[in-house]
């Protein structure tokens with residue numbers, strides 16, 4: 052069995068303290084205690100004395116890469132990044148939102164994170180299902196090996212098999228429940244536009260009241276904006292107060308992008324996001 | 340009353356729009372169901388244009404651009420190709436009939452082809468019937 056959560060927490064504290072004391076970074080993005088054990092919250096440690104507040108347990112699901120873009124460029128930041136989070140970091144570097152040199156990535160290999168709402172294990176059904184970070188400077192623990200790998204796209208089969216009327220009804224039902232709290236966009240590390248297209252008034256892209264047509268416009272466009280960028284952390288669906296399975300659509304788009312363009316999001320710093328890239332020999336077939 | 344499809348055409352200034360012009364000046368007949376909006380390049384097309392068009396009652400959307408390699412801005416349509424392919428997949432997964440959205444490369448000299456594509460697409464949409472899924476009821 053690999054390393055325990057307590058050990059990771061200890062390592063995280065040690066490294067955070069070292070980094071802050073040496074002045075290598077000015078802040079450490081990690082997790083702190085929420086209102087109880089099962090609800091840890093994102094926490095920013097700015098002084099060595101803050102480090103004691105850091106926690107890490109199986110409910111620390113939030114994707115901290117979300118907060119990277121909030122700080123001015125050139126801020127030196129250390130970030131605790133689990134597998135999916137590290138992909139978000141890579142993706143943000145690809146998009147030139149953060150600089151590699153400004154970051155210290157504290158990689159956390161994980162297995163068995165849990166959804167704080169349901170207590171269920173989070174696996175490749177709702178996320179990319181990776182256990183080791185793809186990018187890190189310091190690894191807090193040992194890489195996990197021998198975990199069963201299943202394709203993150205397996206869950207899609209049932210939905211792809213539906214005929215279009217059924218799928219339409221399914222999404223109408225799901226997206227129809229959206230209350231437009233925008234928690235999905237707040238939780239998403241890739242949603243950093245200010246203002247978001249849906250908040251614009253001129254042009255007005257979609258209705259803002261929580262009703263089906265506007266919901267559809269918001270979500271479809273959001274899925275499109277995240278095409279080839281979504282790193283499948285599943286945070287949007289966990290943040291959703293009405294439990295819309297947004298991850299399904301994101302996975303589908305990610306799968307299509309991978310099939311069409313042969314590259315998954317956030318896997319290597321050298322890549323270019325697929326939609327700001329092209330190949331002259333892309334086939335016209337993809338448009339059929 | 341028989342159903343007359345409402346089709347939004349989004350055409351790039353340098354090829355498809357000029358092609359449409361040519362179709363006009365050579366007096367080729369094509370259905371009037373298409374309303375063409377001119378953009379400077381197919382890469383100008385924000386996918387939300389397409390979603391929005393469907394919401395506002397378009398029965399079909401036809402996007403026209405230069406042939407890959409011929410874009411006036413060299414690479415615009417190569418980006419657009421990827422982007423619109425994703426748009427298509429999204430519409431499909433949301434549950435729309437795939438035939439309602441189409442991308443065609445039509446050059447400035449292909450007036451004939453423009454007329455032909457519009458004719459064909461209009462017929463196709465006529466067969467599919469009115470688009471009601473996305474449409475916002477007013």
Ligand code: FES
Nearest residue numbers: 351380405410411
């Ligand atoms: S100018 Fe025609 S597609 Fe770019």
